[in-house]
Amino acid sequence: MSNEKSKSILVVNSDPDIADLFAEMLLSDENNYIVTTTFTGKGCLWGINKSKPDMVLMDIELPDMNGWNLTEKIKANNPDMPIVVITSKIPGIKDMLRLSHVSDYLMKPVTLDGLQMAVKDAFEIPSLLDQCYKTVIDYKENENMMYLFYLFKQNIIDRKRFILMRQLYSTKKLVNDPESKKILDNLKEKINASENEIKHFKNKPPIISLFSNFEIGKVN
Incomplete structure (x- = not known):
């Protein structure tokens, strides 16, 4: 049995039903993630300060805060925290220039495989790059x-x-x-x-x- 700690993911979505759906999709993954949900930008910042999740899965369209502003706030205090963004809107040019601040950008409807792969990449790619850095x-x-x-x-x-x-x-x-x-x-x-x-x-x-x-x- 592995002693490696399960990764925790904070799901942020204004619709509780959709937040629960994404949580179920992540909980079905073989990696045994620990998943919590919240429904506002303020709830996201509070959850990060309280629980220190390993990743944020965030709908960019929130009722109380612009999703990109929320991303900046998260990165200001947690620069290495992976953020996977989900949206129903086609990204504009300004959004394209912001993509370097997030690990992935998913368009709705999100498939199970697509979501699980984006989360897996967000966790694993930085680690692989760190190993590469330590080697070289x-x-x-x-x-x-x-x-x-x-x-x-x-x-x-x-x-x-x-x-x-x-x-x-x-x-x-x-x-x-x-x-x-x-x-x-x-x-x-x-x-x-x-x-x-x-x-x-x-x-x-x-x-x-x-x-x-x-x-x-x-x-x-």
């Missing part, structure tokens, strides 16, 4: 290794943003939305540029052995 910091080529580490970390964030934008903004829609097209094009260029740098570094031992499992490719 001991190498002689420390500056190169650290730079590569941060490239990987930012690449993960940028890819999530790009994939979401491509799902929401079709090529036809972008023709009539030059601002969104510019942001998407700049993000694509940034991702491809970082991937070219990563490939360059991966050809150097001992970096090859450390990062050989990371498969990357250009985005289209």
Whole structure:
């Protein structure tokens, strides 16, 4: 039997029935999460101060507080706390620029697999990056290794943003939305540029052995 402490998740949703539904979806996961619910932004901040959950699963549309303002308040005192956002509204351009502050951004209707995968990634990816950091910091080529580490970390964030934008903004829609097209094009260029740098570094031992499992490719 594992001695590892079960992860706790605070579900924040203005509708108690939906909050309970998300809680049930999480409780059905094999990871045996501890789940609590609250229905307002103030309730969320109170719950964090009282119980110190490991993650917040938050509907961005709350009755008493803008969801993005709530995210900023959470991160101000808990910078490493994962936040998975759920919304029924298509994110605007400003929302896209805020995605780096959250672990994932889910559109309703949320599937069981989609929710459980987003939560799993939010818990595991930072841990994997930390392990990578601890591994590379001991190498002689420390500056190169650290730079590569941060490239990987930012690449993960940028890819999530790009994939979401491509799902929401079709090529036809972008023709009539030059601002969104510019942001998407700049993000694509940034991702491809970082991937070219990563490939360059991966050809150097001992970096090859450390990062050989990371498969990357250009985005289209």
